[in-house]
Amino acid sequence: MSAAPPPTETEAEPGADATGGPDAQPGRRRAWRAVATTVAIVVVLALVAVTVFSVVVLRRPLPDTGGDLTLGGLQSDVTVQRDAQGVPTITASSDHDLFMAQGYVQAQDRFFEMDYRRHVTSGRLAELVGDQPEAIAADKVTRTFGWRDVAEQEWELVSPETRAYLQAYAQGVNAYLEGRDTGAIAVEYTVLGLQVDVEEPEPWDPIDSLAWLKAMAWDLRGNYDDELDRALSYGTLRDVELVDELFPPYDAEAHTPILDPEEVAATVSGAEEASAPVEDDALALADDEVTAALRSASDALAAVPVLVGRGEDSGSNSWVVSGEHTESGQPLLANDPHLALGAPSIWAQVGLQCSTIGPDCTFDVSGFSFAGFPGVFIGHNDQLAWGLTNMGADVTDFFVERVEDGSYLKDDEWIPLESRPETIHVNGGSDESFIVHTTEHGPVVSGVLSELNAAMHVPSDDVPVGGTVVSLGWTALTPGRTADAVFALGRAADAADVQAAAELFEVPAQNIVFATIDGHIGYQAPGRIPIRKTVSGALPSDGSWPRPGWDSRYDWTGYVDPADMPRVLDPAEGFIVAANQAVQPRSASPFLTTDWDFGYRSERIRTLLEGKIADGGKVGVADMQEIQLDDWSPFAEALVPALLSIDVGEGFDADGQALLEDWDYGTGVDSAPAAYFAAVWSNILELTFWDDVPPSMRPAGSSQSLAVVEQLLERPADQLWDDRSTVGLVETRDEILKDALVSARAEMTTQVSKRPTDWAWGKVHQLRLEHPVLGGPSIPGVVRSIVNPDPVGMPGGSSIVNAVGWDAAAGTFDVTAGPSMRMVVDLGNLDASTWVTVTGVSGHPASPHYDDQLDAWATGETYAWPFSSSAVDGAAQDEATLRP
Incomplete structure (x- = not known):
């Protein structure tokens, strides 16, 4: 049967053949041409819009990275050399100029990230992003903590030289912002301006930098989740033994702790016994009202944005091998912190080098910094390399408080709650006011989110009468000197220097592994660790469960003396692995925590190292990298x-x-x-x-x-x-x-x-x-x-x-989450060291360095890490001179 000929214009009305293609009839052809023309115009307009957006809006904030730039406030010329990945090495003749230039360069590369972080840490995120429930919820929790208030108090505690470094850094940031409108600073402001009012960024304040340390401490705070989860699972299971099955003890025989108790220089000791029985702590946790309060606290505190990393995957690997087992005859050190992964990445690589080391210029350090804080957090100088992993020490406790008529019960006394008003300014929305209540243990965190208060049957701005609330005791809410520790580590040359820096590194509690240019390797535990009494009762009093706030026997009685924190130098084994496993068996350091990572990663690293050095084998940089990439399950x-x-x-x-x-x-x-x-x-x-x-x-x-x-x-x-x-x-x-x-x-x-x-x-x-x-x-x-x-x-x-x-x-x-960076430091030849971060050094999406390290990071490759002046000169792709 032959096919019928196609209809002609006179044989059919336009559109009569619903099954024909666009050429089935002339009328339809005209319609399709019209549609195609319209689509083409729309596509062209869209392409033009995208092109304009890409060329004009996206590229406008890209900084100048070459030539001469004027920077008022410098004491002398400063050189900024950038390698093929855009990583800056800053060379100056004074500490002031080093940190002022670092502030300028980091504002060039990542100011919006810095601005976002300071809005989060000060509880002002809704001012930046507008009327978003998540932002308002985060602001309520952060204001309840009072991070910014604590940072302001820390300003009075840190050393005069630290204050000078923070001021110089802020001076550099503000010098970059001066005279630039928001569109010239970051594309994020342009996009946000389509939805909310965007004002010129406020000048950077040194307190903005200090407040960042609170966010870092919060995300790396230890056993907080396990403590809440024990209580919440008890509310479901009503059986302590079943709960214990969900939280088994650390198996120190199967998974070797970081330190051999017989080799450490000191161990924590001195538990104070209080053997009086406790009649009602288990009953309190079984109460439905208490369970509701604990659940409210858990949900509310989860509203804080993750800035560093959270959860079990926010661990880290680090290990150090002595020269007797390495190819160079000098130590090797590896570190890869497992943190949140985002764009831009958490870390900002940087080198800070004095043209001549002397009284006025004291740093020759390179490594990983946080945009918004001067100095280097992890890396090496010309004498020492160090890595950090989360120790997971128990630095938080939840206290279940009995409250009535604006007071909370302590033993037989009713004490008035401290209260302060807070107002959140919402960009494009109505301000939100609420009351923060505080006990001597810390801020009341249950009921922070208004939508959760209904579960507690109380109004959002009130404390329940005759009810139960949960307060949070956390070491980071006591002002400290962690900022001093950052600069002390940057200048450390030996184990004594690391120990001195660790005394200042109060929060977050981190494992420090280190190696020196003269062949030593070591471990140091820092941190402000609470001392808790041993109280006999139905539930443990070691900090692994929420505590009855009405019983003073459960209060902290002080902090572990820094001199008693575990440490070791040059262990006989010839290497140290710190990958979030137990520091020591529980009996040797009873106050650190009961909730460690269970040690599967650390034990695998030990196994691989032992295989490398068996029968006199030697470990090289490539071997350290190979271990970092091990994917055995x-x-x-x-x-x-x-x-x-x-x-x-x-x-x-x-x-x-x-x-x-x-x-x-x-x-x-x-x-x-x-x-x-x-x-x-x-x-x-x-x-x-x-x-x-x-x-x-x-x-x-x-x-x-x-x-x-x-x-x-x-x-x-x-x-x-x-x-x-x-x-x-x-x-x-x-x-x-x-x-x-x-x-x-x-x-x-x-x-x-x-x-x-x-x-x-x-x-x-x-x-x-x-x-x-x-x-x-x-x-x-x-x-x-x-x-x-x-x-x-x-x-x-x-x-x-x-x-x-x-x-x-x-x-x-x-x-x-994952390895937010990887580094291997060769103390035998610092220029042979390697590093990589998950995205790149720039926060500008139009920059070639926004994500140019991503593919290498994902496939396990790394980049050369130049350190000596000749290596930095040889690697330089761009060079700028900052002049006074």
Whole structure:
């Protein structure tokens, strides 16, 4: 049968053939031409708009990085040399000029990030971004803490020279801002100006820098989450023994602590016993009103934006190897802090070098700084290298307070609550006023969010009469001298200098590993650590549970003497690994914490190091880098044998399980078994624990989760395996494991492909970097596509040495935290050291250095780290001279 000829203009009306293409009839052709023309015009206009936005708006804030620049207030000329990654090395003839130039350069590169951080830390985020509930909630919590107030008090405590450095830095920032409108400072102001009123940024104040230390301390605060979670899970389980199963003790035999107690110079001691029985602490935590108050506190405090990192994945790796085991005969030091990942990155690489070291110019240091604070936090100078990891010391306690008529109970006395009014100015919205209440333990944090107060049956600005609230004791709310410690570390030359700096490094409590140019390696624990009495009762009094605020026996009695903090120099083993595991066994340092990372990463690093140095082997820079990238999974080692013992039948369901049979437990981006296993693991956690804990406690898949599941595997009929939601059924281990395997096969089929050969970990485990203000879904897609780098498939995972973490409770395998930078320092040749950060040194999306390090970081590559004058000169791509 032949095809009918197409209709002519006289045979059909335009549009009569609904199934024809655009050339089916002339009338339709005209319509399609009109549509095509309109679309073309729209596309052209859009392209023009994007081009104008890209060329004019985006590029306008890019700074001058070459030639001569005038900077009033300098004492002498300053040279700023930038390498191929745009990393600045600043050379000056005085400390004042070094830090003034650093302020100027960091304002050039990242002022909006600095401005955003100071709005967060002062509780003024809504002034910057407008009438957004999340911003207002964050401001309420930050104002309740009073971070800015504490920073103002610290200004009076820090040394005169630290104040001078902070003032010089602020002077440099303000010199850059002078005469520039917002559009010339950062594109973020231009975009925000489409939604809210954007005023000229306020001058930078030295207090803005000090307040940043409070945010750093908050995100790295220790066992805060575990303490709340114990109480909240007790409200569900009503059984201390079951709660203890969810929080097993650290296994010091399986996972070696940082220090051998016999080798350390000092240990914490002197617990004060108070053996009187406590009758009502357990009953208090079982009370529904107390549970509501604790949940309110948990939800409210989670509103603070993550600026550094939070959760179990906010750990870090560091280790140092003595020269007897290295190729150069001098120590090697590695560090990679696992923190929040965003665009721009947390760290700003910088070199600060005096042209001549002397009384007026005392620094020759290079490393990683925070935009907004002068100096270097992690790095090396010409005598010493140091790395930091979160020690996780218990520096916070929640106190359940009994309140009535504006007072709180303490022993037999009712004490008036301290109160102060706060007002949040909302850009484009109505101001919000509220009252902050404080006890002698700290600010009342339950009920900070107005929408949560209903759960406590109290108005938003009131304390309940005859009710319960929760206050927070936190060492960072006591003014301290951490700012002094930053500069002391930058000039440290030996173990004594590190110990002296550690006495000042009060919050956050960090493990310090270090190595010196003359061959020593060491470890030092700093931090302001509370001393708690031992009180006998139904619940521990060691800080692992919330405390009854009405009983003075639970109050802190002081702080551990800095001289008693653990430390070691040149251990016999020849290396030190500090990766958030226990510092020492509990008996040797009872006041540090009970809640460590469980040590899977640290033990793997130890195993790899021992393999490198066995039989006289020597470690080089490349070996240290290789260890940093290790993606072997301890989860797989623990679970795969049990998973392979489960009968899931044949065919479709067995396809995934078969991948596990020959798996080497590596989690590279191309690994199909790693992708399948991750789905199995998240299913195990959901099926086992979601029915036993409140939603806020659903396990993210941390080292704690692995420690719990390892124990449960030995108890097939443990009641935690049972799903409480299936009435009349009692599930056991093997049923849960089978369901997890089968569901994971279906999940990978839906997300990736029906064929297991198409699966790959990097296809689902992706890093999606997001700008803190312009990167979210409420921002137009064209802007998001500019400020958010493209997604990157990643290896690794939680509690893996290459700790690119993900949240097993989130319903996605997307990266939540990871190595925010990697560095390896060679004390035998500092110019042979290497470094990389997750994005780049610039905060300007139009800059080539906004994310030029991302690909190298993701694939495990690093860059040369020039330090000597000749190396810096040789690496320089741009050079600017700042003149008075």
